Amino acid sequence: xxxxxxxxxxxxxxxxxxxxxxxxxxxxxxxxxxxxxxxxxxxxxxxxxxxxxxxxxxxxxxxxxxxxxxxxxxxxxxxxxxxxxxxxxxxxxxxxxxxxxxxxxxxxxxxxxxxxxxxxxxxxxxxxxxxxxxxxxxxxxxxxxxxxxxxxxxxxxxxxxxxxxxxxxxxxxxxxxxxxxxxxxxxxxxxxxxxxxxxxxxxxxxxxxxxxxxxxxxxxxxxxxxxxxxxxxxxxxxxxxxxxxxxxxxxxxxxxxxxxxxxxxxxxxxxxxxxxxxxxxxxxxxxxxxxxxxxxxxxxxxxxxxxxxxxxxxxxxxxxxxxxxxxxxxxxxxxxxxxxxxxxxxxxxxxxxxxxxxxxxxxxxxxxxxxxxxxxxxxxxxxxxxxxxxxxxxxxxxxxxxxx
Numbered sequence: 380x381x382x383x384x385x386x387x388x389x390x391x392x393x394x395x396x397x398x399x400x401x402x403x404x405x406x407x408x409x410x411x412x413x414x415x416x417x418x419x420x421x422x423x424x425x426x427x428x429x430x431x432x433x434x435x436x437x438x439x440x441x442x443x444x445x446x447x448x449x450x451x452x453x454x455x456x457x458x459x460x461x462x463x464x465x466x467x468x469x470x471x472x473x474x475x476x477x478x479x480x481x482x483x484x485x486x487x488x489x490x491x492x493x494x495x496x497x498x499x500x501x502x503x504x505x506x507x508x509x510x511x512x513x514x515x516x517x518x519x520x521x522x523x524x525x526x527x528x529x530x531x532x533x534x535x536x537x538x539x540x541x542x543x544x545x546x547x548x549x550x551x552x553x554x555x556x557x558x559x560x561x562x563x564x565x566x567x568x569x570x571x572x573x574x575x576x577x578x579x580x581x582x583x584x585x586x587x588x589x590x591x592x593x594x595x596x597x598x599x600x601x602x603x604x605x606x607x608x609x610x611x612x613x614x615x616x617x618x619x620x621x622x623x624x625x626x627x628x629x630x631x632x633x634x635x636x637x638x639x640x641x642x643x644x645x646x647x648x649x650x651x652x653x654x655x656x657x658x659x660x661x662x663x664x665x666x667x668x669x670x671x672x673x674x675x676x677x678x679x680x681x682x683x684x685x686x687x688x689x690x691x692x693x694x695x696x697x698x699x700x701x702x703x704x705x706x707x708x709x710x711x712x713x714x715x716x717x718x719x720x721x722x723x724x725x726x727x728x729x730x731x732x733x734x735x736x737x738x739x740x741x742x743x744x745x746x747x748x749x750x751x752x753x754x755x756x757x758x759x760x761x762x763x764x765x766x767x768x769x770x771x772x773x774x775x776x777x778x779x780x781x782x783x
Contacts, residue, residue, distance in 0.1 A: 389421070389425055390484075390486070392421065393418065393421070394486060394489050394492075396414055396418050396421075397418070397484070397485065397489065397493060398489070398493060398496045399414050399496075400414045400415065400418070400770065401492075401493045401494070401496040401497040401500070401770065402497065402500045403500070404497060404500065404766055404767060404770060405497070405500050405501055405504055405530060405531070405536075405539055405767075406500050406504060406530050407530070408762055408763075411762075411766060415477060418480060418481070418484070419477065419480055422480045422483070422484065430483075431479075431483045434482065434483045434777075435479045435482065435483065437778075437781060438482065438778075439725045439729075440722065440725040440726055440729060440772070440776045441478065441479055441482060443718070443721045443724075443725050444474045444475075444722050445474070445475055445479075446718055446721075447474060447719055447721075448468075448471055448472075448474045448475040449475075450711055450714065450715055450718055451464075451467060451468055451471060451675045451715075452468065452675075454671075454674050454675035454676075454710060454711050454715070455468075455674065455676065456674075457673075457674045458673070458674025458675050458676040458677045459674070459676070459677055459680065460674075460676040460677050460679065460680055461676055462676065463676035463677075463678070463679055463698070464674065464675040464676025464677075465676070466676070467676060467710070467760075468675070470760050471759075471760070473765055473766065473769045474769070477769055478772065478773060481769065481773035482773045482774075482777055485773050485774040485777060486779075487774070487779040490774055493770075493774065497543070498543060498547065501539070501540065501543040501572070504530055504536075505568070505571060505572055505575050507527075507529050507530075508522070508527040508528060508575055508578075508579065509527070509571075509575065511523075511527035512524060512578055521533075525628060526579055526580045526628065527578065527579060528579050528580075528581075531763050532581075533579050533580040533581035533584070534581055534583065534756060534761075535581075535761055535762075535763040535764050536579060536581055536584065536763075537576060537579055537580075537581025537582075537583065537584020537585060537587070537588075538581065538583060538584040538752055538758065538764055539584075539763060539767055540572055540575065540576055540579075540584060540588075541576065541584050541585075541587040541588040541591050542587075542745070542748065542767065543572060544569055544573060544588065544591065545591045545594075545595065545748075546741070547566075547568060547569040547572070548569055548595050549595070549598075549737070549740060549741065550565050551565050551566055551569060552595065552599050553599075553736055553740070573588070576588050577622045577625070577629045578626055578629075580628055580632055582632055582755070583752045583755040583756055583758075585622075585629070586751065586752065586755070587748050587752050589615055589618065589619070590747070590748060590751050591744070591748060592615065592618065593611050594743075594744050594747060594748075596610055596611055596614070598740050598744075635649075635650065636650070636651050639651030640655075643655055647691070654701055654702075654755070656686075656689070656691045657697070657700045657701050657702065658700075658702065658705065659689065659691075660682060660685045660689055660691060660700070661682075661700045661702065661705035661706075661708070661709060662705075663685050663688075664681050664685055664709050665705070665712075668709070668712060669708075669712055669713060670712045670713055670714060671711065671712045671714055671715075672707075672708065672710045672711040672712035672715060673709060673710065674710065675710050675711070677710075678698065678699075678700070678706065678709050678710060679697065681709065682697050682700070682709075699757050699760070700757075701755060701756050701757065702754055702755065702756070702757070703719075703753035703754075703756070703757045703758060703759060703760075704716065704719075704753060704754065706757050706760075707719050722746075723746040723749075723750060725776075726742060726745070726746045727742075727743055727746055727747075729742065729776050729778075730742030730743045730775070730776070731743065738775060741771070741775055742775040742776060745768070745771055745772065745775060749764075
């Protein structure tokens, strides 16, 4: 009896911590990490290891994530910069420890609380962003009046905001049990978050937003693919045009990107120009080491060498090619890329097999959105976006019936 009570209390504690983590995830690194440490320590010393092992080993998604991480360990064997290699292992520890831990403690009946807590935090973040933008409060931390993203940089904020808008949109279009008040509330914040998307400067998140809209349209019309395409042909350009005409920052960022491409041959020392150089340099490194890469820690060394050869001195001593696929190809070659893509394959495959619309739709959307934005940044190395991906993956791809 006492053991049952202790387990009940432990489970309740886990759920309180998970809801807290969902809330702190987009607001504070320290707060989220504190909750993570508490969860992991509780998990490590709470026993019931056989059940935990069985749940982990029964998930192809978790196994593929573990294999991907372990390849980075193996990649230390042919790296010369072990210090940076261990730094990469540290950045990716969520895959080998946090994801399995969360996977074994999430409960289906609490998913709505995880999501509500996350959306509440994003609502607060959005409101603070508007307060800064309207100059009601002074900018703080990462924010400026021109680019009001206080709790994180726009590089991370806009993708997380796009995912929050998707969750609200999914509730609006597919949750038939919403009462009028919730429908109005969700619609209002979906609209205000959409506006917020274009008064902040994250271009990758804005691209993610348009992709998310396309996914929502296809999910809404389901089997009517032609109808979805026709709607998107008119809807996406209309949204882009509206954003361009109504947001000075969005107009500036679009014009800047176009100008960077047009003037690349004359001046590559621009935001887009550097990314073109990153791509060229990365391809040159990959060509020399296509199968197993240069090792987990040798990206900075090899990138410096190729930057000198290609006369891209502004790119020297870079630790990130701003493209997740290129980073993995450079570190671990096609072996690493295949392992990486297998994670998303198992996510999407399991989602298609789900009988529940929410788990199926969101489970397909999460990997698709990350697959798109990782062309512009290594989004599974940054704290905020990696934690978002890991946290939602922990319950979107769990077979709750099998885990009982």
